[in-house]
Amino acid sequence: MGYNKGDNYEQNIFDLLSSKGLIATGSTRGGAGNATDIKFLYNSQEYNxxxxxxxxxxxxQKMLRWDNGIWGWCVDDAVTAFYTSVGVLDIVNAKNFIPNRYSIPRDEITVQQKKQDQKAFEDKLEIDINSLYDFYGDKNCYYIQIGGYGFYHLKRDILHLGTPQLNCKMNLRFRAKTNHSNPVYKYSFYAVLKVDKKGKPKKSYYDLEQRDGRLFPPII
Structure with a gap:
């Protein structure tokens, strides 16, 4: 459901920009892949x-698996490379525990053993916001729209729009998340980066949706 809501919101922003002539003909959204969500037009050039x-x-959110005593990624991509660069694999491997999920025949895993895995794996640490800027900078993406908060720049305001920089605390969370309640072994291990609720950003004065009196950014 969370993905569906996020995907619908992305489509709404795409349609809004398209209605203002700020989407190139034939352009499509990035969707659930690693491509940037939307490309908008500024002076007839596309920007991410x-x-x-x-x-x-x-x-x-990225899934990890334990194999022969070592944690690694189920799938390698740009996000997992970023997570590795900020030390995710070092952190989880330093926990030095043998997960029941990968060391006991799956049909024999009990609820208690699942809870042991969750307690041993789950954790949270703060990530330097500059790491996030660099990650998006490597994707040539310098702007972000957040529902209810507005439009910001990330590493740099490359178009000189006068946008505020997204400034917030980011937490990297480790979770052993239930995929299905039955059978018991249907749970997986994840790393995910989220905004820390105690370090939320100030709302931007620009907003593509122009909510609560915020202005549409000066995109021409």
């Missing part, structure tokens, strides 16, 4: 835009 439904949205 990240879109988040709200502050609860994650910045890339």
């Amino acid at each position: 835009l990240e879109v988040k439904l709200d502050l609860e949205a994650d910045y890339g």
Whole structure:
């Protein structure tokens, strides 16, 4: 449901920009892949835009697996490379525990053993916001729209729009999340980056949706 809401919000922003002539003919959204969400037009040139439904949205949930005593990624991509660069694999491997999920025949795992895995794996640490700026900078993405908060720049305001920089605390969370309640072994291990609720950004004075009196950014 969370993905569906986020995808619908992204489509709404795409349609809004399209209605203003700020989407190139034939352009499509990035969707659930690693491509930037939307490309908008400024002086007839395309620029990348990240879109988040709200502050609860994650910045890339990725699954880990344990194999022969070592944690690694189920799938390698740009986000997992970023997570590795900020030390995710070092952190989870330093926990030095043998997960029941990968060391006991799956049909024999009990609820108690699942809870043991959750307690041993789950954790949270703060990530330097500059790491997020660099991640998006490497994707040539410098702007972000967050529902209810507005339009910001990330690493740099490359178009000199006068946007505020997204400034907030980011937490990297480790979760052993239930996929299905039955059978018991249907749970997986994830890393996900989210905004820390105790370090929320100030609302921007620009907003593509122009909510609560905020202005549409000077995109021409």
